[in-house]
Amino acid sequence: MRxxxxxxxxxxxxxxxxxxFAHFPHETTNITLQxxxxxxxxxxxxxxxxxxxxxxxxxxxxxxxVQVGDICLLLPTKGAxxxxFTVHLFRMTAARSRVGTNSRSVSSCHGISNPNMALAVDIKEEPTDEEHVSSESDMHGVSNKYQEEDSEGSFEPPYIISFKSCLSQSQKKMVEEKVRAIQCDVPIYVAIMNKCSVKIRYELEISARYAAAxxxxxxxxxVLHYMAKSWKTQMVIRSGSRWFLCEGWPNFVCDNGLQVGDICLFELEKNERKLTMTVHIIFSEQL
Known part of the structure; x- marks a missing residue:
């Protein structure tokens, strides 16, 4: 666990x-853990x-x-x-004292009678730092230029870009400067304004890669905060996996003069009672 x-x-x-692909549903739905x-x-x-x-x-x-460093084995429950899935939990302290790097010793030491069941969930040595950064970057679509490891060996992705968007070199430089200055504990969401978000529909679609996590x-x-002002918006989910800001978003767009090509960086505020994001705007004229 990270x-x-x-x-x-x-x-x-x-x-x-x-x-x-082999053991989970082929649609977005709830599963059972026990x-x-x-x-x-x-x-x-x-x-x-x-x-x-x-x-x-x-x-x-x-x-x-469950703590950082613990190991969870998710095994399909027979007859369900x-x-x-039945979840076998191995504590970090116990793993350090009783288990080596051999995956078969893990299965035999903790009451899983069939070693092949443990191997089926891809139990293996921890990947190298370089391999881990690459795989998580692919999954979340984050920039990896400034990914760094903390003292415990895990990294926090710096930002996630809106789906199908691409930053120019000048945009990327300014975005990365902003992200470093913000120093947020969770990834920053970066959205490039398009016609749908500021003209036609006045809706902002939030990348599922960011929203789901x-x-x-x-x-x-x-609630959106910008320059000591606040706007109340509605976040809705459509088709089960598409997040949008709709009601209240047009007011934010108009009040701040957003246009196609402007970039909004959304910083999730963790300690607020209501769902709140502070918005940092890079206007296209600044690029």
Missing amino acids: KSHVQGLSAFLAIPKEYA RPGKSKKWHPKFYRRLYMLRGQWLDFVRENH RKFA NLPDRRQSM
Whole structure:
């Protein structure tokens, strides 16, 4: 488990694509998690396009006291009608004292009778730092130029760009300067204004890669802060996996004179009672 898996309201669990394709639903839906010998069940949502668990995954983490460094084995539950998984949890302290790097010793030491079951979930040595950065960058679509590791060996992606958007060299330079100055604990969401967001529909679609990992999975009010002013907007979800800012967003656009080509950087405020994002704007004239 890494920080992004167990810490903060936006905690999520990434599922390897090959394993998800073989054992998880082929649509966005809830699955069932259960500990061995326990009756309690959790029903996190599996996002098919993103190969990740959210929602009650955070409840599972909290109620089972999952920590950074712990190991979770998700094994398909035999005989279950729907997608259900038995989760074997190995504590970091126990793993350090009792388990080496050999995956078969993990399965035999913790009561999993069939070693092949453990191997089926791709238990192997931890990837190198370079391999980990590459794989997570591919999944989240984040810039990796300024990805850095913290003292515990995990990294925090600096920003996530809106879907199908591409920054020019001058835009990239200014965005990265802004991101470094903001120093946010969670990724910054970078949106380049287009006709749909500032002219035709007056709606801002938020990339599912960012939203699934950092925003609620239900309709909710969102407060936008910019230059000591606030705007109340509505965040809605359509087709199960597309997040939009609609009601209130046109007011934000008009009040701040946003135009096609302007760039908005959205900083999620963690300690606010309401869902809140501070917006940093780079106007096209500045580029």
